[in-house]
Amino acid sequence: MFQINTGSAEPIYRQLMDQLRRRVAAGQWVAGQELPSVRDLALQLAVHPMTISKAYSLLELEGLLERRRGLPMVIAAGHARPAAARDRLESLRPALARAAAEARELDIPKAQALRLFERLLDAPDTGAL
């Protein structure tokens, strides 16, 4: 359901938030859909419940989630439809800009960088060079 990397430098709650945001934008999660409870998700990911709670609360502040007393949280109404294609593309920009900056510093030919990216878009992670 969620892919958490405990060893990463990126904080866990942020990994959660980012994934949830992107999946809502992509329409994988739709308005009204119930989220797993804090405790369940904490157990499943082997993470402290407070960490889950922090992610949920921040997303509630953002308006992406809605809290209903005594009931599981849900994706907020108003997020019924996935984000427009150009907004989604825009939210991909920072990661790509960073990769581009690294490629430039490494003096990697444009064609090579593009080819590697294309391969990674096809094959999730394992693709050898």
Add this chain to the structure above:
Amino acid sequence: MFQINTGSAEPIYRQLMDQLRRRVAAGQWVAGQELPSVRDLALQLAVHPMTISKAYSLLELEGLLERRRGLPMVIAAGHARPAAARDRLESLRPALARAAAEARELDIPKAQALRLFERLLDAPDTGAL
């Protein structure tokens, strides 16, 4: 000489280390070349000298830099030649893998993602969509 982003979540000393590593790999800095002194670089980047010193020391531990008592640090011998093209490309992989994962979660068409990356490779940062 170095591009530091004070506001970034990535610590300054780490930004320095990454840039230096990449530029040595690209052959922009060659073995035996003297680095700017801790104090000079600190002044230039408007950063505390200890921050620079930390980056230098860690790179020395890694074997990328060499300390010579009383003299400026230098790029270590054994890093005379830039890294092989495939090693450089390999070190670009993590950043691209991350972008690819995000693109997949956002359900962005491959062609769009590739086009954006291509544009960012050409135009450092500003290119509008």
Add this chain to the structure above:
Amino acid sequence: MFQINTGSAEPIYRQLMDQLRRRVAAGQWVAGQELPSVRDLALQLAVHPMTISKAYSLLELEGLLERRRGLPMVIAAGHARPAAARDRLESLRPALARAAAEARELDIPKAQALRLFERLLDAPDTGAL
């Protein structure tokens, strides 16, 4: 818990690292065991917290310690058992080689040097000649 000599030429953080390394090798500290917190140890040794932190961080880089976000650091797994006897003896060699070199330069008879060493092995520090 740790013996720090503030007056020594050897930096405090390095004294800490050396002691911890040796005690893990000797099996006095075992894998998974929690280290005293940076702040506690700093108070106890009357030293600045950053000094402790530096020692801990470098040992983490070495792989001897493991960081767990929000929790005290622990001896890394993979250091469950104390080092083999011959490795421990090997790590004693530099100090003894140095002493031997000095003895030779001082033209001290072998028997005398050995007797002094034996006495120091028994009586930690105070034994008069």
Add this chain to the structure above:
Amino acid sequence: MFQINTGSAEPIYRQLMDQLRRRVAAGQWVAGQELPSVRDLALQLAVHPMTISKAYSLLELEGLLERRRGLPMVIAAGHARPAAARDRLESLRPALARAAAEARELDIPKAQALRLFERLLDAPDTGAL
């Protein structure tokens, strides 16, 4: 004539001073004997002349050396005879005390430590375990 290890943590001028002191104590260098000039020794050891000069000056302050205008420095009179055996042994103590402390922290059996020391006293450096 002198063994200098540029890579060591111990400063060069101190390595020089220690060696000279020990050799005078052992009677290898006797009162009135001329020392190599600062420049010659600097060339020979590939070291900055100021480093040699610093060692000589400090030893002059100690009274071990004597400066004579326009002439090479010499071992001071009053150091005609080597130091008494017990003084020489005493000056070996710090190095041995340190080794003993390490042996204790490493939990190395006394007999093993002694055997290693004995071997190192015989075979300068190379002796395998």
Add this chain to the structure above:
DNA sequence: GTGGTCTAGACCACG
């Protein structure tokens, strides 16, 4: 001139 170490103390991020 060079880098190294340490302190005092602030602020942040994570759990």
Add this chain to the structure above:
DNA sequence: GTGGTCTAGACCACC
């Protein structure tokens, strides 16, 4: 509570 980062500034050692 945990550790991490940074600043301001002192002092040292080496060359």
